[in-house]
Amino acid sequence: MAMARKDNLAEETAQAAEGNVAYFPASRPWTEEAGVVRLHGSRCGGCGGVAFPAHNACPSCGAESGQDAVLLSQTGTLYSFSEVHVAPKGFATPYVVGYVDLPEGVRLFGQIEGRAGALRIGQQVAVVLGPVRAEAGSAATRGGAGGGGSAGASVGRTVISYRFKGLP
Amino acid sequence: MTLAAIAGVGMTKFGKQSERTIEDIGREALIRAMKDAGVGREAIEEVFCGSSYGGPLIGQRILRDLGMTGIPITNVENACSSGAAALREACWAVKAARAEAIAVIGVEKLTRFGGGTLPLEETDIEVNLGNVMPAVYAMRARRYMHETGATARHLAMIAVKAHEYGARNPKAQLQNRVTIEEVLGSCMVADPLTLFMCCPTGDGAAAVIVMSEARARELGARPVRIEASVLQSGEYKTGFRDMASSELTERASRLAYEAAGIGPEDLDIVEVHDAFASAELMYYEALGLCGKGEGAAMIERGDTGPGGLVPVNPSGGLACRGHPVGATGVAQIVEAVTQLRGETGPRQVDGAKVALTHCTGGGIAGLDHGACAVHVLAV
Numbered sequence: 001m002a003m004a005r006k007d008n009l010a011e012e013t014a015q016a017a018e019g020n021v022a023y024f025p026a027s028r029p030w031t032e033e034a035g036v037v038r039l040h041g042s043r044c045g046g047c048g049g050v051a052f053p054a055h056n057a058c059p060s061c062g063a064e065s066g067q068d069a070v071l072l073s074q075t076g077t078l079y080s081f082s083e084v085h086v087a088p089k090g091f092a093t094p095y096v097v098g099y100v101d102l103p104e105g106v107r108l109f110g111q112i113e114g115r116a117g118a119l120r121i122g123q124q125v126a127v128v129l130g131p132v133r134a135e136a137g138s139a140a141t142r143g144g145a146g147g148g149g150s151a152g153a154s155v156g157r158t159v160i161s162y163r164f165k166g167l168p
Numbered sequence: 169m170t171l172a173a174i175a176g177v178g179m180t181k182f183g184k185q186s187e188r189t190i191e192d193i194g195r196e197a198l199i200r201a202m203k204d205a206g207v208g209r210e211a212i213e214e215v216f217c218g219s220s221y222g223g224p225l226i227g228q229r230i231l232r233d234l235g236m237t238g239i240p241i242t243n244v245e246n247a248c249s250s251g252a253a254a255l256r257e258a259c260w261a262v263k264a265a266r267a268e269a270i271a272v273i274g275v276e277k278l279t280r281f282g283g284g285t286l287p288l289e290e291t292d293i294e295v296n297l298g299n300v301m302p303a304v305y306a307m308r309a310r311r312y313m314h315e316t317g318a319t320a321r322h323l324a325m326i327a328v329k330a331h332e333y334g335a336r337n338p339k340a341q342l343q344n345r346v347t348i349e350e351v352l353g354s355c356m357v358a359d360p361l362t363l364f365m366c367c368p369t370g371d372g373a374a375a376v377i378v379m380s381e382a383r384a385r386e387l388g389a390r391p392v393r394i395e396a397s398v399l400q401s402g403e404y405k406t407g408f409r410d411m412a413s414s415e416l417t418e419r420a421s422r423l424a425y426e427a428a429g430i431g432p433e434d435l436d437i438v439e440v441h442d443a444f445a446s447a448e449l450m451y452y453e454a455l456g457l458c459g460k461g462e463g464a465a466m467i468e469r470g471d472t473g474p475g476g477l478v479p480v481n482p483s484g485g486l487a488c489r490g491h492p493v494g495a496t497g498v499a500q501i502v503e504a505v506t507q508l509r510g511e512t513g514p515r516q517v518d519g520a521k522v523a524l525t526h527c528t529g530g531g532i533a534g535l536d537h538g539a540c541a542v543h544v545l546a547v
Contacts, residue, residue, distance in 0.1 A: 082306035
């Protein structure tokens with residue numbers, strides 16, 4: 001998995017080597033092969049409930065173990081969305097966010113490429129990778145400019161994460 | 169079931185008070201409440217202080233300069249429900265006969281953040297990906313509008329009503345009237361929510377004195393009874409959840425109605441957590457003030473405005489009274505109590521006997537909300 005990711009994110013990886021890119025979550029819980037991005041979730045061996053991010057214990061039935069790794073679907077259905085015009089430092093406004101329902105029964109929150117005008121509830125979207133914010137200031141968080149996890153050399157890095165792209 | 173009584177209430181004006189300390193703001197509300205109840209500091213046996221961003225030992229910092237330390241002081245953090253959650257602790261402490269007179273303070277100073285959206289927790293996955301409170305509500309609003317046919321115009325009508333009430337409340341942060349066109353034309357925050365559909369950030373405090381009903385009557389105060397005090401938290405779900413309705417508010421209000429032995433039809437006034445105009449519309453339904461999908465018709469008919477069937481947020485609500493997070497739940501109680509006493513002047517709901525206050529709080533991934541507190545008050 002890690003090998004495939006490196007191959008297909010060559011550009012980002014190169015940037016990361018130069019200290020220009022960070023990933024969220026830092027564990028990079030996704031796999032990319034031939035342009036198809038799939039997130040790493042967990043499935044409970046007890047109740048079958050699927051979760052993302054992956055859990056060590058099942059939030060559905062309470063099982064404390066037996067959570068198996070599962071690759072989530074690449075496409076899902078747009079449940080709702082909004083174009084955000086006022087946001088903390090580090091986010092370039094406007095940007096669009098939405099909730100996407102995957103066939104496994106998981107609802108994901110994330111940014112959606114482009115503007116909101118072309119989107120509609122119920123349409124299909126695909127999971128992709130891309131920049132979601134800049135680390136500079138990290139004012140999204142309680143600590144503000146001085147309290148985030150972005151002090152020192154990391155300031156200014158572009159944060160890469162999963163996000164969505166509307167499908168025609 | 170009567171839990172306790174409110175013997176006195178007090179609050180500061182809400183709004184930007186950047187020149188004052190949070191301790192000073194909290195003290196003003198407490199002093200007003202004790203004066204209203206007609207009690208001195210020696211009568212207060214315990215204090216609960218609700219605040220979300222007030223920092224460690226906020227209660228002790230407020231009480232220190234009043235010489236009111238030494239007694240049990242408990243600080244309560246539950247995001248926007250902090251103040252309401254603090255009140256619940258006081259109600260049940262009185263019910264359990266642990267104390268006869270307890271002060272509850274809700275206090276916040278948000279100007280220290282310099283404006284913009286509220287800071288959220290950095291470990292939250294959605295916050296890291298760009299979720300902010302207006303977007304949380306905006307996505308619910310869009311889904312609600314998609315399912316019910318409600319429009320942005322209905323959201324604007326909620327905002328117009330809030331401003332009409334705010335203009336009648338001298339303690340409100342916003343006291344200007346607005347038109348539907350002005351609301352729709354104000355700048356976009358998170359579509360479909362425009363600026364005038366979003367509550368402002370500000371500073372303020374509210375306080376109440378909670379006593380046993382018998383003790384309050386001994387004092388000659390005109391007590392308002394607390395008939396229900398309910399706190400619930402959102403259920404964590406990694407899967408699909410109906411975001412066009414509020415399961416948490418439905419659950420908390422159902423428990424409150426059961427405890428008070430009343431139904432939504434018995435309410436004379438309601439204070440709801442209208443952090444954003446769309447939320448008020450959805451809470452009409454969750455609280456049972458109308459049926460599913462009927463919120464838009466309710467605001468169109470004017471049922472929840474001045475002279476309506478069941479006035480909602482006669483204080484101006486979070487939208488206009490203001491929303492200093494931890495103070496809000498207690499400020500709702502101040503409004504309910506003064507309404508039930510018939511002391512609110514131009515915004516008075518004539519003959520009000522039963523009030524419900526509803527406070528939710530906190531945006532965290534996977535939950536409807538972090539917390540929801542519902543109180544029922546009666547005279």
